[in-house]
Amino acid sequence: xxxxxxxxxxxxxxxxxxxxxxxxxxxxxxxxxxxxxxxxxxxxxxxxxxxxxxxxxxxxxxxxxxxxxxxxxxxxxxxxxxxxxxxxxxxxxxxxxxxxxxxxxxxxxxxxxxxxxxxxxxxxxxxxxxxxxxxxxxxxxxxxxxxxxxxxxxxxxxxxxxxxxxxxxxxxxxxxxxxxxxxxxxxxxxxxxxxxxxxxxxxxxxxxxxxxxxxxxxxxxxxxxxxxxxxxxxxxxxxxxxxxxxxxxxxxxxxxxxxxxxxxxxxxxxxxxxxxxxxxxxxxxxxxxxxxxxxxxxxxxxxxxxxxxxxxxxxxxxxxxxxxxxxxxxxxxxxxxxxxxxxxxxxxxxxxxxxxxxxxxxxxxxxxxxxxxxxxxxxxxxxxxxxxxxxxxxxxxxxxxxxxxxxxxxxxxxxxxxxxxxxxxxxxxxxxxxxxxxxxxxxxxxxxxxxxxxxxxxxxxxxxxxxxxxxxxxxxxxxxxxxxxxxxxxxxxxxxxxxxxxxxxxxxxxxxxxxxxxxxxxxxxxxxxxxxxxxxxxxxxxxxxxxxxxxxxxxxxxxxxxxxxxxxxxxxxxxxxxxxxxxxxxxx
Amino acid sequence: xxxxxxxxxxxxxxxxxxxxxxxxxxxxxxxxxxxxxxxxxxxxxxxxxxxxxxxxxxxxxxxxxxxxxxxxxxxxxxxxxxxxxxxxxxxxxxxxxxxxxxxxxxxxxxxxxxxxxxxxxxxxxxxxxxxxxxxxxxxxxxxxxxxxxxxxxxxxxxxxxxxxxxxxxxxxxxxxxxxxxxxxxxxxxxxxxxxxxxxxxxxxxxxxxxxxxxxxxxxxxxxxxxxxxxxxxxxxxxxxxxxxxx
Numbered sequence: 129x130x131x132x133x134x135x136x137x138x139x140x141x142x143x144x145x146x147x148x149x150x151x152x153x154x155x156x157x158x159x160x161x162x163x164x165x166x167x168x169x170x171x172x173x174x175x176x177x178x179x180x181x182x183x184x185x186x187x188x189x190x191x192x193x194x195x196x197x198x199x200x201x202x203x204x205x206x207x208x209x210x211x212x213x214x215x216x217x218x219x220x221x222x223x224x225x226x227x228x229x230x231x232x233x234x235x236x237x238x239x240x241x242x243x244x245x246x247x248x249x250x251x252x253x254x255x256x257x258x259x260x261x262x263x264x265x266x267x268x269x270x271x272x273x274x275x276x277x278x279x280x281x282x283x284x285x286x287x288x289x290x291x292x293x294x295x296x297x298x299x300x301x302x303x304x305x306x307x308x309x310x311x312x313x314x315x316x317x318x319x320x321x322x323x324x325x326x327x328x329x330x331x332x333x334x335x336x337x338x339x340x341x342x343x344x345x346x347x348x349x350x351x352x353x354x355x356x357x358x359x360x361x362x363x364x365x366x367x368x369x370x371x372x373x374x375x376x377x378x379x380x381x382x383x384x385x386x387x388x389x390x391x392x393x394x395x396x397x398x399x400x401x402x403x404x405x406x407x408x409x410x411x412x413x414x415x416x417x418x419x420x421x422x423x424x425x426x427x428x429x430x431x432x433x434x435x436x437x438x439x440x441x442x443x444x445x446x447x448x449x450x451x452x453x454x455x456x457x458x459x460x461x462x463x464x465x466x467x468x469x470x471x472x473x474x475x476x477x478x479x480x481x482x483x484x485x486x487x488x489x490x491x492x493x494x495x496x497x498x499x500x501x502x503x504x505x506x507x508x509x510x511x512x513x514x515x516x517x518x519x520x521x522x523x524x525x526x527x528x529x530x531x532x533x534x535x536x537x538x539x540x541x542x543x544x545x546x547x548x549x550x551x552x553x554x555x556x557x558x559x560x561x562x563x564x565x566x567x568x569x570x571x572x573x574x575x576x577x578x579x580x581x582x583x584x585x586x587x588x589x590x591x592x593x594x595x596x597x598x599x600x601x602x603x604x605x606x607x608x609x610x611x612x613x614x615x616x617x618x619x620x621x622x623x624x625x626x627x628x629x630x631x632x633x634x635x636x637x638x639x640x641x642x643x644x645x646x647x648x649x650x651x652x653x654x655x656x657x658x659x660x661x662x663x664x665x666x667x668x669x670x671x672x673x674x675x676x677x678x679x680x681x682x683x684x685x686x687x688x689x690x691x692x693x694x695x696x697x698x699x700x701x702x703x704x705x706x707x708x709x710x711x712x713x714x715x716x
Numbered sequence: 717x718x719x720x721x722x723x724x725x726x727x728x729x730x731x732x733x734x735x736x737x738x739x740x741x742x743x744x745x746x747x748x749x750x751x752x753x754x755x756x757x758x759x760x761x762x763x764x765x766x767x768x769x770x771x772x773x774x775x776x777x778x779x780x781x782x783x784x785x786x787x788x789x790x791x792x793x794x795x796x797x798x799x800x801x802x803x804x805x806x807x808x809x810x811x812x813x814x815x816x817x818x819x820x821x822x823x824x825x826x827x828x829x830x831x832x833x834x835x836x837x838x839x840x841x842x843x844x845x846x847x848x849x850x851x852x853x854x855x856x857x858x859x860x861x862x863x864x865x866x867x868x869x870x871x872x873x874x875x876x877x878x879x880x881x882x883x884x885x886x887x888x889x890x891x892x893x894x895x896x897x898x899x900x901x902x903x904x905x906x907x908x909x910x911x912x913x914x915x916x917x918x919x920x921x922x923x924x925x926x927x928x929x930x931x932x933x934x935x936x937x938x939x940x941x942x943x944x945x946x947x948x949x950x951x952x953x954x955x956x957x958x959x960x961x962x
Contacts, residue, residue, distance in 0.1 A: 251762055359773070362775075362780065366780035396793055402787070406784070
């Protein structure tokens with residue numbers, strides 16, 4: 129038995145029962161309807177990868193149209209204003225839901241949460257499999273909206289009523305909008321199933337010695353994110369149900385007395401503000417769902433590649449919790465221009481400023497982790513540092529928007545677009561990239577190319593700053609968002625050169641993603657073989673084989689004696705102490 | 717991994733929460749890493765945790781509906797005729813008697829499902845004795861409480877359909893007025909969730925014929941019971957909201 133060679137570990141690493149369900153046979157059970165959280169995680173990842181290329185393609189069309197509005201594209205022809213609105217609606221929806229809510233949580237969370245806590249699988253493997261396939265169905269339904277009569281909806285990813293509540297409101301607002309709502313409703317159910325699994329697994333399946341305060345910060349972030357999802361997606365589902373009723377059964381939850389094209393619609397008494405409240409009560413926690421896993425991954429990678437414990441582990445845990453809790457109290461900052469009472473606005477503004485505190489704590493702790501470390505600038509580390517940079521850049525425009533009086537000129541301008549793209553469209557994506565480069569060796573048994581990784585990092589880093597930083601200037605100059613024609617107004621016309629610069633930067637940046645794609649697939653088959661622990665990291669996934677066996681630990685349940693970030697511990701034999709190493713050295 | 721032998725002195729171990737080096741660290745986590753194998757109580761606790769987590773978003777759904785309901789009641793609407801803002805909330809005339817009967821059915825079904833759970837637990841406790849040849853436990857004619865619950869649940873749903881028909885007869889349809897919209901919304905959402913519970917109940921009823929173990933069936937019935945009690949409490953809440961917050 130392997131325990132023998134480890135000296136004082138007789139009480140550790142005792143052979144336990146093999147995982148309850150044995151490894152499946154047959155292609156369908158192994159790769160399609162797999163119950164293995166690792167396969168499901170990879171399935172989520174590839175779904176998100178497909179979605180991100182669809183989303184990027186849509187944004188490319190948008191950028192081309194903004195600066196060359198008359199251009200005749202193949203198949204599509206000239207992009208009409210309503211088509212532009214459909215593009216931005218679907219771009220936002222696909223990116224927020226099928227990329228940012230899918231890859232970090234469903235992809236990496238599914239793959240690594242059980243392993244990092246020493247469990248053989250998720251608590252409910254069948255439910256896990258169902259949650260992926262339900263997400264897949266939601267994606268298919270969303271894409272179907274492009275191909276029905278009228279096309280995709282044009283009401284924005286935020287779907288404000290009454291534009292989204294009236295079938296006659298515009299092209300794409302008939303079947304396309306119904307499919308959009310249906311897809312989101314299906315996605316809600318899938319996310320709730322996933323959240324159930326994450327929460328139960330984290331609370332109930334931790335290995336011996338894996339206390340809550342020894343869990344890696346990635347696990348904490350997935351856990352808190354799942355709680356956010358559990359509480360928020362139910363409200364989105366309620367909003368969607370009311371919208372479907374208004375659209376199809378003639379109710380008036382959201383629609384007041386309206387006249388469309390001279391025709392009085394049958395609705396009266398509804399409140400568009402109700403939609404805003406319900407949507408943003410979900411919508412704000414949603415953006416924290418998008419960023420928290422990236423923060424967890426950044427903490428993990430910064431610690432590993434600085435060869436230092438994360439600075440202030442406890443503070444990091446409490447900060448994630450604080451962000452989660454405060455995230456439910458700030459939704460009104462998306463509604464400052466909706467006519468709300470200034471007192472409500474003040475309350476929301478105060479809470480929004482408050483949420484900057486735990487975010488700042490995390491940022492300073494990341495810097496504290498880096499400070500004095502023996503930094504190894506491998507590609508995962510580059511993306512993790514890039515994450516911190518972009519989180520700061522994108523995050524700093526938040527407090528500006530959090531002040532109602534500043535939001536008056538800035539609301540619905542490119543200032544907001546720059547803010548959320550830097551945070552979600554770049555920082556969160558960098559979190560996904562960092563996680564990919566970091567965990568690729570464990571998932572696929574091979575190393576990705578470092579040189580391609582560096583090219584990918586630098587060009588993406590420079591490119592995304594070039595695309596999104598100028599948006600703050602555009603917003604301050606009064607450039608509204610969601611406008612498809614910039615040539616009609618003189619002051620917008622004068623901003624076209626800057627838009628052109630951003631479009632060129634977008635070409636440049638999207639182009640280099642092909643390098644990443646090539647690196648990803650080529651390395652899966654041809655990359656140099658990876659050892660079990662190529663980064664010399666401490667957490668449980670690095671104690672097991674590469675790739676991990678079906679039950680994650682080969683029949684031997686780990687026993688944990690150490691915290692997750694014991695790097696460079698004085699007196700330790702090497703500069704990292706794995707969580708399963710014997711409890712002989714003075715540590716946490 | 718390197719072997720940690722003579723170079724390490726066992727000094728003062730600070731193995732964190734786990735305690736000292738002499739005994740294994742305690743309280744690591746729910747199941748000490750044994751995955752989903754393990755004893756009944758651990759599996760039951762995990763299933764119960766799962767059902768509590770699953771119930772949470774359903775609560776959020778109805779919190780959301782309640783908030784919309786309360787706010788809508790007080791919202792003024794633009795009235796074309798008088799060109800001013802008026803409150804247009806007119807309470808629906810609910811078939812309260814029928815809804816009361818439905819409530820009684822649901823509460824009864826909560827009792828019967830609880831009896832079913834205890835019946836199954838008793839069956840599990842007595843199972844070892846029943847394997848002793850020659851031992852008879854007397855006449856064990858009891859009602860199939862699970863089936864009774866299912867019938868009561870179907871009766872509740874039928875009663876709800878009847879209530880909706882009655883509302884229709886009185887002229888209150890989904891889109892008739894804001895108050896009628898909410899009545900249908902709240903009652904139909906509850907009915908959909910109850911139907912889901914009925915599916916679980918149906919699965920529990922046929923589980924013995926599918927060869928499921930007694931332990932599996934006990935856990936299944938236990939979580940279904942928790943969900944079912946939640947459905948009853950939720951219905952009482954909805955009924956009270958519609959009757960009292962008019």
